[in-house]
Amino acid sequence: MIRIESVTKRYADGTVAVDDLTLDIPDGSITVLVGPSGCGKTTTLRMINRMIEPSGGRILLDGQDLAQQPVTALRRSMGYVIQNAGLFQHRTIVDNIATVPRMLGWDRGRARERARELMDRVGLDATLAKRYPYQLSGGQQQRVGVARALAADPPVLLMDEPFSAVDPIVRKGLQAELLRIQSELGKTIVFVTHDIDEAIKLGNMIAVMRTGGHLAQYAPPDELLSAPADAFVEDFLGTDRGIRRLSFFTSAGLDVTATPIVTADADAAQIAERTLPELPYLLVTDADGKPLGWAKAEDLAPRTDAGDGASTEDGASTADLLPHGRPFVLGQDSLRDALDCAVLSPTGWAVAVDGTGKVVGVTSQETIATAIRGAHAGRATKPAEPDADAPDAADTSAAGPAQAPATDGPAPDAPDGDADAPVKAAR
């Protein structure tokens, strides 16, 4: 653990950048320092690797005062990533990444092998190894920066606005990549940003700082969104924090029903049987159970030919189907994703799929609203403990009192993954 203990930084000109800051940064998770420009985030980060020395207080790493440790060894034990990557322009990508292992005395071959391994880990194609930084896009350069910081396998990673200089789409990809890498490596990461959305997406803990280097609130993102400490934090979080908070509630346990689901060749009896009174539509799937679109029950019903009286299997063609929209992955995506699907759906019902894209059921806005109320009330939407006797692990009744049609029809497969796991990686 990194403990920042009553730390103050007063620059030579008298500016107090950080004022009596106390913060415990837990191991193996991402702690984000966020706040408006000039509030002391970078100063705090740089005091952790002693690029800046505190004027007062102390910083401890696993109980050891950093001030007592040799600076060079300390910096090598902490990877450091900055905006625009800060790569050595005259070195190839592979040699940029191999920098710290080389400084640690590794021979060139081993250091380069390690660098290539890391290129793969951060999602960089091996063909880029021999290029120079100017021959890479901004996003690729940031990946090199992350790979370089990880090269000597340091337990701590300090990241100062590492994704600020790239466009929003590349940034989203880099954020997802960081979460993936973190889930594999479990580093202690201290991440600076001025972007509260980035903080919420990445942080296990978030320290909101205010100008003058004061700590306004230190909490996990869910707590920050649900209970901002004061008007400054509330204002900094922005307006739609209720909706954003839904990202922290898993869709596992959400009631879905498989009743209004048919394949395109369903006969009249099946269509009648599967039409819910409250939903005049049926979700049509292909033979593999993948969603094709919504159809009105009457459009799907086999029609009788008026001429010879013969019945035809002339149901709605797939071209007539209403788009099913983006489905959500039950148990993996959040209640925010489920709600978004329902709001965007032409029928108002969201389509739930498993990890393979196969439909497991559909659910209405009302059902999602009920789950949201349950989640806010602390009942959460986590599924109940698995019951050894229950044959169907995806029994959706665990969400509490059934407010929606009971699940029936083909039993949906249990979605993969640990339903208790934080939704963070999926956001």
Ligand SMILES: Nc1ncnc2c1ncn2[C@@H]1O[C@H](COP(=O)(O)OP(=O)(O)OP(=O)(O)O)[C@@H](O)[C@H]1O
């Ligand atoms: N070397 C310095 N000498 C004097 N003042 C400094 C120095 N470095 C930073 N400051 C001041 O300290 C305060 C905190 O700066 P810092 O860079 O830590 O803020 P920040 O929160 O990281 O800002 P930003 O988001 O804009 O990067 C600011 O008022 C800044 O002007």
